Amino acid sequence: MGVDVSGGVSDEEVEKAYKVFLKYADIDSPQEVLNDIFEGxxxxxxxxxxxxxxxxTVRIRDLDEPPSVWRNGRITWYLGPDMVKDRNWPAIxxxxxxxxxxxxxxxxxxxxxxxxxxxxxxxKQDKYRTRGLVVGFVQSGKTTNFTAVxxxxxxxxxxxxxxxxGIHNTLRxxxxxxxxxxxxxxxxxxxxxxxxxxxxxxxxxxPKAFFAxxxxxLLLVVKKNAVVLRKLSKWLAxxxxxxxxxxxxxxDDEADQSTVATAKINPLLYGLLDRFPKVGYVGYTxxxxxxxxxxxxxxxxxxxxxxxxxxxxxxxxxxxxxxxxRELLPGEDASDLDGGYDMIRSVPDPEIDELKPRNKKEAxxxxxxxxxxxxxxxxxxxxxxxARRVRGGGNPHSSxxxxxxxxxxxxxxxxxxxxxxxxxxxxxxxxxDAALLDRLAATWEDETDRVPASDFGETAVAFDALLExxxxxxxxxxxxxxxxxxxxxxxxxxxxxxxxxxGGNTLSRGLTLEGLVSSLFVRAVTAYDTLLQMGRWFGYRxxxxxxxxxxxxxxxxxxxxxLATVEAEMRQDINRYMNPGVDPLNFAVRLRTHPKMSxxxxxxxxxxxxxxxxxxxxxxxxxFFDVGPGAGQWLARNASAARKLVEAAFKDGIETxxxxxxxxxxxxxxxxxxxxxxxxSFQERSSDAxxxxxxxxxxxxxxxxxxxxxxxxxxxxxxxxxxxxxxNFGSGVEVRMVRRxxxxxxxxxxDGIADIKTLSSRRDEALDLVTDSPSSLSRKQLVALxxxxxxxxxxxxxxPIEPESEPTSRNRVPLxxxxxxxxxxxxxxxxxxxxxxxxxxxxxxxxxxxxREEEDDSVLEQEDE
Numbered sequence: 001m002g003v004d005v006s007g008g009v010s011d012e013e014v015e016k017a018y019k020v021f022l023k024y025a026d027i028d029s030p031q032e033v034l035n036d037i038f039e040g041x042x043x044x045x046x047x048x049x050x051x052x053x054x055x056x057t058v059r060i061r062d063l064d065e066p067p068s069v070w071r072n073g074r075i076t077w078y079l080g081p082d083m084v085k086d087r088n089w090p091a092i093x094x095x096x097x098x099x100x101x102x103x104x105x106x107x108x109x110x111x112x113x114x115x116x117x118x119x120x121x122x123x124k125q126d127k128y129r130t131r132g133l134v135v136g137f138v139q140s141g142k143t144t145n146f147t148a149v150x151x152x153x154x155x156x157x158x159x160x161x162x163x164x165x166g167i168h169n170t171l172r173x174x175x176x177x178x179x180x181x182x183x184x185x186x187x188x189x190x191x192x193x194x195x196x197x198x199x200x201x202x203x204x205x206x207p208k209a210f211f212a213x214x215x216x217x218l219l220l221v222v223k224k225n226a227v228v229l230r231k232l233s234k235w236l237a238x239x240x241x242x243x244x245x246x247x248x249x250x251x252d253d254e255a256d257q258s259t260v261a262t263a264k265i266n267p268l269l270y271g272l273l274d275r276f277p278k279v280g281y282v283g284y285t286x287x288x289x290x291x292x293x294x295x296x297x298x299x300x301x302x303x304x305x306x307x308x309x310x311x312x313x314x315x316x317x318x319x320x321x322x323x324x325x326r327e328l329l330p331g332e333d334a335s336d337l338d339g340g341y342d343m344i345r346s347v348p349d350p351e352i353d354e355l356k357p358r359n360k361k362e363a364x365x366x367x368x369x370x371x372x373x374x375x376x377x378x379x380x381x382x383x384x385x386x387a388r389r390v391r392g393g394g395n396p397h398s399s400x401x402x403x404x405x406x407x408x409x410x411x412x413x414x415x416x417x418x419x420x421x422x423x424x425x426x427x428x429x430x431x432x433d434a435a436l437l438d439r440l441a442a443t444w445e446d447e448t449d450r451v452p453a454s455d456f457g458e459t460a461v462a463f464d465a466l467l468e469x470x471x472x473x474x475x476x477x478x479x480x481x482x483x484x485x486x487x488x489x490x491x492x493x494x495x496x497x498x499x500x501x502x503g504g505n506t507l508s509r510g511l512t513l514e515g516l517v518s519s520l521f522v523r524a525v526t527a528y529d530t531l532l533q534m535g536r537w538f539g540y541r542x543x544x545x546x547x548x549x550x551x552x553x554x555x556x557x558x559x560x561x562x563l564a565t566v567e568a569e570m571r572q573d574i575n576r577y578m579n580p581g582v583d584p585l586n587f588a589v590r591l592r593t594h595p596k597m598s599x600x601x602x603x604x605x606x607x608x609x610x611x612x613x614x615x616x617x618x619x620x621x622x623x624f625f626d627v628g629p630g631a632g633q634w635l636a637r638n639a640s641a642a643r644k645l646v647e648a649a650f651k652d653g654i655e656t657x658x659x660x661x662x663x664x665x666x667x668x669x670x671x672x673x674x675x676x677x678x679x680x681s682f683q684e685r686s687s688d689a690x691x692x693x694x695x696x697x698x699x700x701x702x703x704x705x706x707x708x709x710x711x712x713x714x715x716x717x718x719x720x721x722x723x724x725x726x727x728n729f730g731s732g733v734e735v736r737m738v739r740r741x742x743x744x745x746x747x748x749x750x751d752g753i754a755d756i757k758t759l760s761s762r763r764d765e766a767l768d769l770v771t772d773s774p775s776s777l778s779r780k781q782l783v784a785l786x787x788x789x790x791x792x793x794x795x796x797x798x799x800p801i802e803p804e805s806e807p808t809s810r811n812r813v814p815l816x817x818x819x820x821x822x823x824x825x826x827x828x829x830x831x832x833x834x835x836x837x838x839x840x841x842x843x844x845x846x847x848x849x850x851x852r853e854e855e856d857d858s859v860l861e862q863e864d865e
Contacts, residue, residue, distance in 0.1 A: 009044045014052060017041075021049055022079075030077055032124065057118065066112045067575045070119055070307040078118040081110075081152055088151035091186030096144075104315050109141070112311055113148035119307040120280040123157035123247030129273065130280040133255065133304030135574065136311045137319055137567075138286040139512060139539035143175065145311060146251045146284055147182050153249050154183075154190070154217045158280075160248040162232075163221045164269070166257060170482065170489060173197045174512065175253065176221040177493060184219065194220045201228050203235040211242035224259070229268040236275045248279040252302075255283025259302055269302070288570075310574045318541050320564030323550065324557065325743075325757060327565045328619060328779075329572055340561075340757060342450045342744055342811045345551045347373040347522055352553065355522050356404040363407040370417045374402075374520055376443070377551045378421060378500065381518035382477070383444055384547040385498060386469040387461040388517070394543030396496040397514035398473075401536055403521050406504035408483045414502045418479045429471045437467075447549070449810060450744065456545035473498060490514075512536075517544060520551040554751045558685050615697050617783045621759040621827035624683040625801075627742075627817040628752020634681060635817060638824040641679035642798045643729050648672040649712040650731035656768070661716030663733045664767055666793075668710045670702055673796055680826060685753060694828065698794070706792040706833065711768035713797045715760075727800035727822045737800045737822060741807035742815050754815055759799055760827040768795055786831050799825035 021033055030053055038046055057076040081089045096106050121128035136142040150161050165175040176197045184191040192210065195201050201222045204210070210218055222228050236243060250273065252259055259269060273279055283304065313319065320326065325340025347355070354369035368374075381400040388398060402414060428436040444463045453460040480488050482503040490501055492514045501513060504523075513536045537548055552560075626634050646663075653668035674695050682689040701707040716735025717724050728734045742754035765782050766774030769789050777785065786795075801823040805815035817823045 009042065009048055013045065014048045017045060017049055018052055021053065030122070066108075066115055066309050066311050068115060068119070068307060068309040069574075071305060074119065074306065076118040077122045078114060078120075078152070078156065080114045081155065086152075086155040087187050087190065088154045088183060089148065092148055092151045092182055095182055095186070102315055105141075108312060108314060109144055109148050112145055112309065113152055116145075116149045116282065116309055117152045117156070119309070120153070120249070120282070121278075123153075123159075123278070125278065127277045128280070129276075130306045131283075131302060131304055132281070132307040132309070133283045133285070133288060134309045134311060135288050135571070136284060136286050137313055137317060137538065139536065140286065140311070140314055140317050140319070141540075142284045142286065142311075143178055143253070146253070146282070147179060149282070150179075150249065150251065151183060153280075158217070158247045158249050159211075160218045160246050161220070162248065162250045162272075163219075164224050164250065164252045164259075165221050166254045167224050168484065169200070169223070171254075172200060172221055172223050173489075179219060179221060190215065191217050191219055194218055195222060200225070201232050201235075203231055207235055207239040208242055211239050211246055224257070224265050224269070226264045226268060229265070229272060233268065233272055233275060236272075243275060244277050246276070246278065248276045250279060250281045252281065252283040255285045255302075256287050257285075259283065266302075308574065310571055314540075316540050316542065317538075318545065318548070319538050320560060320567060323537065323548070324561040324564050325755075326561060326568055327623065329565075329569055340743065341455070343549050344557050345373070345376070345549055346557075346750075347520070347551050347553050349553065352522055355520075357407060357410060360407070363405070363410055366407075366410055366413070368404070368410065368414050368417060370421060373551050375421065377402075377518050377520045377549070378418065379425075379440065379443065380447065380549050381500065382425065382470060382473050383440060383447075383466060384517040384544070384549070386466045386473045387547065388515075388544050389469045389473065390461050390465045391459060391543055395515040397492055398498050399490070399513040399516045400500040401513055401516060401519040401521065402500065402502045403504065403519070403523055405523060408485045408504065411481050411483050411486070411502045411504065415479050415481055418500055418502075422474060422477060422479075425474050426471065429474065440467075440470075448546075451546050453546045456541075458543065458546050512539070515544075517547050518549055518551075521556070522551075522553060554753070558753075615694070615830045616833040618830050619760065619765060619779070619827060620689050620694065620830070622682050622686050622689055622825045623756060623759060624685040625742075625754045625756065625815075625817065625823055625825070626683050626752060627754045627815060627823070629818060631752065632818050635819045635823055636821065638680050639819075639822050641676055642800075642824045642826075644679065645672060645676040645712060645796075645798070646714065646729040646733055647731050648675070650733075653712065656711075659718065659763075659767070661718040661735050662767065663714040663729075663735065665712045666709075666768060668712045670698055670708050670710060673710050673712075673794070674698060676796070680824075682826070683753060685755075689826075701833070706831070707794050709793050711790070711793060711795045713764070713767040713795065715764050715767070715797055715799050724802050729798075729800075735800065737802040738825075739805040739808075740799075740801045740815060740823075740825065741805045741809075741812035744811055744813045754817075756815075756825075759825045760797060764797055764827070765795070765829050767797065768793075783832055786829070791831055791834060793831065795829040797827040797829070799827070801825050 017038070020037065021030075030050075034046055034050060038049065056079055083090050093106065093110070096109070101109075116132070116134060119132060120130050134142070134145065136145065146163075150158075154161070163175060163179065165172040176193075176195060180193060180197070184193055192213075194204065194210070201220060220232070222232060239246075252269075259266060273281060281302070283302065322341060323343055351371040351373055354371045355374065356368075357363040357366040378400065381398075385398040388394065404410070425436075427433075441463045444466065448460065476498040478497070478499045480490055480499045480501045482488060482490055482501050486503075490497065490499060490513070497514065516537055516539070519537050537550055541548060625631075646665075649665035649668045649672060652672055653665035656664045656666050677691040677695045677698075680691060682691060698707050714729060714733055714735055715738060716727075717738045724737045724739060726734050727737050740756040740759065742756055761775070762777055762779065762782060763774045765779075766777065766785070769782075769785050771777065771785060774782070801815065801817075803815065803817040803819050803821075803823055805817075805823075807813055815823065
């Protein structure tokens with residue numbers, strides 16, 4: 001039974017005592033302060049102090065941003081920085097101010113790092129072993145976040161900091177330099193760098209002396225390399241009893257790489273953690289697919305069993321959806337979903353064989369060619385860099401990425417063609433070659449028309465102004481071959497860099513290519529995490545948000561768009577579980593599958609299971625259409641299926657009054673819808689729109705008492721004055737066709753698959769609902785309205801699309817479908833389920849064996865591959 005705290009201790013006395021409590025809580029754990037400093041004081045005061053401190057720490061833990069989940073029963077302690085007494089965090093914040101991070105981003109870093117540290121353990125506790133995961137975005141400032149966590153941890157008494165920085169020297173060096181600049185130089189008397197930017201871990205003599213020094217923090221930045229980790233573990237072992245009192249924080253940068261499912265590295269990391277009685281381990285990654293597919297019941301692994309923090313997307317960050325677009329998620333409106341800017345340029349399939357070898361054997365004699373797409377990408381790099389110099393400000397560096405293969409010999413062979421192109425460009429500019437200048441001017445005009453500077457709040461640059469800077473830009477350009485065999489390295493520390501970087505794995509994860517404006521990427525890797533990490537073009541683009549361009553195949557473009565959807569959905573799923581009663585041991589994030597890609601390496605998916613996900617509350621529509629030369633039969637079959645459905649709906653359903661240029665039938669039996677789905681084919685890039693999967697879902701829901709009846713609508717063009725053809729469905733239904741122009745891919749390299757991005761509107765979704773202003777409703781409100789009016793009925797909408805569909809905006813081109821009839825689009829609107837929903841294919845971690853009632857602090861060890 002708790003202490004009665006309703007008695008005579010006044011609020012003023014509690015506040016005064018709490019100030020004393022906080023002073024000592026920076027030094028000792030809260031319980032020790034209560035036991036030692038307040039020994040002999042009244043139980044009532046002690047209990048009020050305990051409750052007040054608990055309320056304050058819970059307030060920090062429960063902050064909405066960043067969203068997080070934590071293991072039941074965890075005691076949080078950190079209340080945030082003290083800007084008067086602390087030394088490390090104030091220095092970092094001042095540095096961020098000088099670099100113009102922006103107030104909102106600084107506050108976000110402050111709040112999220114406070115949340116992470118609060119979920120770790122107090123450094124004065126006798127023993128602890130914490131495992132957490134922080135999910136960020138590719139190239140989004142994860143290093144800044146864990147630097148802030150380290151600074152705040154150092155201010156509260158953590159002594160040893162080990163940063164596991166990927167598997168390549170380039171990333172390790174970059175991380176060491178950043179931490180030295182942001183942490184060590186600000187307080188050089190408080191830090192000792194055991195590793196340096198030039199050398200990974202080399203065991204120094206007399207380790208006990210390092211740990212015996214008071215008021216000094218130790219910094220090690222090491223690769224996840226077997227030789228290095230063995231040396232480090234042996235050195236730590238020789239520190240003896242000093243480790244027992246050494247609060248340690250291990251930051252695992254790129255935590256999905258090598259940490260999970262590796263025969264050598266994983267056991268060594270396990271052994272490293274086992275050296276410390278007092279250690280917190282925090283993994284950082286933007287691609288947590290492998291980390292979230294670990295079996296939480298397996299105590300010999302690095303599943304984040306104590307907490308998961310989901311960092312918000314920073315202001316000004318350009319991620320996958322900005323460049324590639326993505327599909328709508330539940331509760332989203334098409335009008336609210338920005339992105340998919342016209343920045344991707346196609347590399348035609350015939351050029352691929354001149355950019356990369358087809359296999360390892362061919363690589364021995366492979367010579368890359370200066371194909372048109374590579375030439376255009378390099379010329380754009382020079383044009384964009386010159387424009388950036390005209391504007392001034394922002395990142396002083398400018399980089400281009402060429403990533404075609406991991407074969408290092410092939411990387412070297414790109415250098416000569418690139419230098420030859422550079423020499424020809426310099427000669428042409430020097431002589432004022434009219435043909436060259438006309439081509440460059442046309443390129444600049446076309447590109448700036450497709451992506452206007454004003455869309456990103458930037459100032460347009462005239463070609464003549466750019467031309468003044470161009471010769472110097474080309475002359476300054478270095479060609480850097482950066483791979484694990486080369487001695488060449490991108491060095492952004494010694495002044496402004498203008499460079500074309502050619503490489504493979506060393507450029508594909510963690511390493512930041514400063515000022516990246518042009519990329520040629522044709523390496524077709526099919527694992528979600530690997531491919532997403534290769535997107536070095538994600539990040540911040542201050543003063544040049546309109547200028548990045550990427551050359552890749554149309555297939556890769558589709559994969560990255562799918563990944564943007566997977567990533568957004570994964571984060572939405574994590575956030576969905578951010579509520580009381582859920583912790584990392586009893587939730588499983590769903591990961592959407594793809595017919596041609598794997599989620600992560602096979603060895604990392606041994607604990608993945610097929611999981612149930614829902615169509616409930618979703619809008620599923622045909623976004624992609626086959627309009628290539630051979631698509632006529634496919635289009636005709638879909639048109640026939642739609643007319644057949646309207647005929648069935650006219651016969652079996654109830655014809656209902658609807659809007660102008662539309663038709664509506666209600667109470668249509670589900671059998672008619674299933675027959676339609678059996679006849680209609682969605683283009684396979686519309687990943688959610690799978691006829692067989694949707695039919696399976698409907699059948700399951702019917703068996704549970706829902707979706708037995710449907711509304712079937714036909715949506716025509718209701719715009720006044722619209723001059724379009726009409727489409728006759730039969731059964732008295734004839735409407736004017738709608739127009740859906742496709743997004744502008746490179747005209748010469750179009751692969752025949754049209755992306756219209758959005759088919760339906762909110763007004764369409766409300767076709768069978770009673771509402772005065774459907775267009776003003778959000779999707780969430782529409783779902784709620786359907787739940788009220790038609791809780792068990794679905795809505796199927798047919799869109800007769802005009803084959804030509806001329807565009808009305810600059811980022812679109814005509815649909816030009818090869819048919820004299822119609823292109824038939826389809827949207828399905830599903831009601832929220834009453835009770836448990838049915839399934840669609842995803843994978844998630846297997847949670848079936850987790851003993852959720854028990855807390856287990858034992859260290860995790862991954863099985864060998």
